[in-house]
Amino acid sequence: MTTGVRRRMGVDERRAQLIGVALELFSRRSPDDVSIDEIAAAAGISRPLVYHYFPGKRSLYEAALRRAADELAGRFVEPREGPMGARLLRVMHRFFDFVEEHGPGFSALMRGGSWGGSSTADALVDGVRQAAYEQILGHLDVVSPPARLELVVRSWVSLAESTALLWLDGRRVPRAELELQLVHDFAALASVSAAYDQEVAGIMLRVFAQEPTDGPFGELLARLSALAPAAPAVPPQRLPQPLR
Numbered sequence: 001m002t003t004g005v006r007r008r009m010g011v012d013e014r015r016a017q018l019i020g021v022a023l024e025l026f027s028r029r030s031p032d033d034v035s036i037d038e039i040a041a042a043a044g045i046s047r048p049l050v051y052h053y054f055p056g057k058r059s060l061y062e063a064a065l066r067r068a069a070d071e072l073a074g075r076f077v078e079p080r081e082g083p084m085g086a087r088l089l090r091v092m093h094r095f096f097d098f099v100e101e102h103g104p105g106f107s108a109l110m111r112g113g114s115w116g117g118s119s120t121a122d123a124l125v126d127g128v129r130q131a132a133y134e135q136i137l138g139h140l141d142v143v144s145p146p147a148r149l150e151l152v153v154r155s156w157v158s159l160a161e162s163t164a165l166l167w168l169d170g171r172r173v174p175r176a177e178l179e180l181q182l183v184h185d186f187a188a189l190a191s192v193s194a195a196y197d198q199e200v201a202g203i204m205l206r207v208f209a210q211e212p213t214d215g216p217f218g219e220l221l222a223r224l225s226a227l228a229p230a231a232p233a234v235p236p237q238r239l240p241q242p243l244r
C-alpha cells in the first residue's frame with residue numbers, strides 16, 4: 001500500500017484552493033448548510049488549518065463571493081465586433097452558464113449573502129451590476145448616456161438578474177428561449193425609449209442599421225410583425241408625441 005504525500009502549498013496557493021473548494025460547495029448548497037469541517041475535508045487539510053487562513057466561515061464565504069462576482073462580471077465581457085444582437089446573445093449564454101453552474105451560490109450572491117446580507121456582499125453585487133452596465137454602454141459605443149438610455153441599460157441588467165433567479169426556481173422556460181428573450185427585451189426597452197428621446201433614437205438607429213435580418217434583433221421584428229394584425233389600428237392623430 002502506498003501512502004500519499006500531501007503537497008505543501010504557499011499561503012496564496014492555499015488560500016486560492018480553499019476559496020475554490022468553498023465556492024464549489026456553496027454553489028451546490030446554501031452556505032448555511034456547509035460546515036468548516038466539510039471545507040477542510042474537501043481541501044484535504046485539518047479544520048484548524050482552515051482557520052489559519054480565514055478567521056471564520058463568513059470571511060471564507062465573502063472571499064468565495066468575491067471570486068464568484070469577478071467571474072460573473074467577466075461573463076459580460078465580449079469583443080466589440082459584429083452585430084450587437086449576436087454579442088448580447090453570447091453574453092446571455094455565458095451568463096446562464098454561470099447561473100446553471102452555481103445555482104444556490106448565484107442566488108446567495110445576488111441576494112446579498114445568506115446571513116442576512118453584509119456590506120461586503122452588497123458591494124460585490126453592485127460591482128457586478130456596474131461592470132455589466134459599463135460593458136453594455138461600451139457595445140453601444142456611448143460614454144455619457146442620455147438619462148433614458150441609462151435607465152434602459154440599468155433596468156435590463158436588473159431584469160436579467162431577476163429573470164435568472166426566477167428561472168432557477170423550477171426552470172419552467174427552456175434556457176435557450178430565455179436567453180433570446182432577454183436579448184429581445186433589451187431591444188424592446190431601448191426602442192420604447194427611442195420613441196421618446198431623439199438622442200436615444202439616433203444611437204439605436206445606428207445599432208439597428210448594423211443588424212442582419214436573420215439576427216436576434218431581426219427575429220424580434222418578425223415576431224412583433226406576427227402580432228400586428230391582431231392589434232387595433234391607432235389613427236395617426238392619436239399616436240403619442242415624443243416628450244421634449
